[in-house]
Amino acid sequence: MSDNRTPVVILVRPQMGENIGAAARAMLNFGLTEMRLVEPRDGWPNPKAVAMASGAAGKVLDHAKVYPTLASAMEGIEYAFATTARGRELSKPVFTPQTAMDKARALDGRCALIFGPERAGLENDDVARANAIVTVPVNPDFPSLNLAQAVLLMGYEWGRDTLPPEPAPHVRKAAAELLADRVEIEKLGDHYEEKLKESGFFFPETKAESMRLNLRNMWSRLTLTQGDVRILHGVLRQLTRR
Structure with missing residues (x-):
């Protein structure tokens, strides 16, 4: 599904199918199509994930692969970013996400x-298997991001x-446009x-020419x-109609 440069998204021990589906939508928004799942809590496939993915993003879930460990999910990966605070x-x-994706x-x-x-994010044992850490600069009084938000941020930077x-321009525009x-x-x-x-708007006569010039x-x-x-034109005709 992906070329050899497009990042792979690995979700480690995701808990809710809805969040997996929302992550798939966030991925596809920005051209990320390969998802790998490590020990999803509620098993796989998950109908709640499919319902949340809604339409085209379902193809991300259709091709998602499940792995027993993070180490095995790193198959074919040369560099890994662990997203965590x-x-x-x-x-x-x-x-930061921007710097990480520049490197990617x-x-x-x-x-x-x-x-x-x-609930708790990556554990240190998970982070130890990555080459680098990605941390989002957020409000320190409320640093929590849900799973799909985090995926969306990284996808956007990629x-x-x-x-x-x-957005692509319309091929054909209506006359009004x-x-x-x-x-x-x-x-x-x-x-x-x-x-x-x-x-009688152009008054006094000494200022009429300047007023016309400014209007033009x-x-x-x-x-x-x-x-x-x-x-x-229609507004003016209506306003001046007697």
């Missing part, structure tokens, strides 16, 4: 993102440089200037669609 007493580099993109082989069980930076050209803007300005002149400049600064222009 614990384990600082171990002599390992500690990264520079690796030649597979890397793994290891997440612990919901996808930030590998996925399109913005097409930008008005300069001629349409010019005619709109003429329409307003005409009606404002009839209403205002129209040129606005980014209007063809639909916007039609609405503004």
